[in-house]
Amino acid sequence: MNTNQKTSTALAWLVLSVVLIALDQWTKSIATANLQMGEPVVFVAGFWDWTLAHNTGAAFSFLANSGEWAHWFFVVMKIAVSLVLIVLLGKMPRQQWRDALPYALIIAGALGNLVDRFRFGYVVDFIEWYYRDYHWPVFNIADSCIVVGAVLLILFSFRKKEEAK
Secondary structure (H helix, E strand, O other), X not given: OOHHHHHOEHHHHHHHHHHHHHHHHHHHHHHHXXXXXXXXXXXXXXXXXXXXXXXXXXXXXXXXXXXXXXXXXXXXXXXXXXHHHHHHHHHOEOOOHHHHHHHHHHHHHHHHHHHHHHHHOOEEEEEEEEEOOEEOXXXXXXXXXXXXXXXXXXXXXXXXXXXXX
């Protein structure tokens, strides 16, 4: 493989992951410095508050009270998923953005929350969406990256099926 082929892999999409991890960490530091735990600050009345929360579980507090095993399970899972996606990025052309973009988003989300787990033992969440009495679990930028990346993977998979016909 020549040098040009090595530099034309989708690994370049990791720049987006790094930018999103930095954005995630920056917004979490702002939330931690300016919000009180569990006390909402209205951003868009009736829909969106800033509410500081510490999540010891997975996305949306899944398995939050499961103890130390869950913490290490999530650490290992995030590292494994990120490594697999990085390897896949290294094997695909940079222009294959319909795969590379979702992978980069998922990597950013997994590693953004992993940084918190190593630093604090929990993930910092601060975005709360709600409508009347229904409250979506508090989340962060990293969670958003994972969700958007997963949705794009699903949406783009339909396009691949159509193109294959």
